[in-house]
Amino acid sequence: MNTTNFHVLNHPLIQHKITNIRKKDTNTKDFRDLVDEISLLMAYEVTRNLPLEEIEIETPICKTKSKIVAGRSIGVIPILRAGLGMVNGILSLVPNAKVGHIGLYRDPETHMPIEYYCKLPVDAEERTLIVVDPMLATGGSAIAAISAIKQRGCKDIKLMNLIAAPEGVEAVQKAHPDVEIFVAALDEKLNENAYIIPGLGDAGDRLFGTK
Numbered sequence: 001m002n003t004t005n006f007h008v009l010n011h012p013l014i015q016h017k018i019t020n021i022r023k024k025d026t027n028t029k030d031f032r033d034l035v036d037e038i039s040l041l042m043a044y045e046v047t048r049n050l051p052l053e054e055i056e057i058e059t060p061i062c063k064t065k066s067k068i069v070a071g072r073s074i075g076v077i078p079i080l081r082a083g084l085g086m087v088n089g090i091l092s093l094v095p096n097a098k099v100g101h102i103g104l105y106r107d108p109e110t111h112m113p114i115e116y117y118c119k120l121p122v123d124a125e126e127r128t129l130i131v132v133d134p135m136l137a138t139g140g141s142a143i144a145a146i147s148a149i150k151q152r153g154c155k156d157i158k159l160m161n162l163i164a165a166p167e168g169v170e171a172v173q174k175a176h177p178d179v180e181i182f183v184a185a186l187d188e189k190l191n192e193n194a195y196i197i198p199g200l201g202d203a204g205d206r207l208f209g210t211k
Helices: 012-022 028-046 082-093 140-151 166-175 203-208
Strands: 006-008 052-058 063-069 075-078 101-106 113-119 129-132 157-164 180-186
Touching: 012 028, 012 157, 012 180, 028 082, 028 129, 028 157, 028 180, 028 203, 075 082, 075 101, 082 129, 082 203, 101 140, 113 140, 129 140, 140 157, 140 166, 157 166, 166 180
Parallel strands: 006 180, 075 129, 129 157, 157 180
Antiparallel strands: 052 063, 101 113
16 A cells, blocks of 8 residues: 555544444434534645645735635535535535535446546636545545546546545555545455445445435
């Protein structure tokens, strides 16, 4: 595993909240709130290296120069449906971010992800895009989503997941070595059904109260 473009965000608050979403008795409302909070805290780290530019402003005292984020704001691209649960946390930190969506389904025969929906901000190629999905298991969905975004002319892409398996991280790094990956936890492995161990179960079902 290449650690240059891979980051485990081990802030104490993130780790505390990750423990709570792992618990099987955490209810839907609390799970959703925790995903919001973790996404906000992670977004603070993911956006740490955004470029800045200096502008002139006027305080109540005098004119001065101060810094703002340069160029366009970020774009947030959730992978449907579970990725939707991470959007509001990021928007609470970066309210002027644009939001796109990408939908994938798994081919019943090949088990490969197939794109069925992709709508990006009109100026997506000028933005830093953060692809979000709670779980990075095999990496198939993330690889397909990033490929679809690149095919539309976007180059500055980051991937943000709550929990990852080593197999998924390595697969994404092999397919897209230029994409920086940020996770809140790196778990042990995948089981025979491609669930992350210990993981937290099905993030989409737990976010939306479905089975």
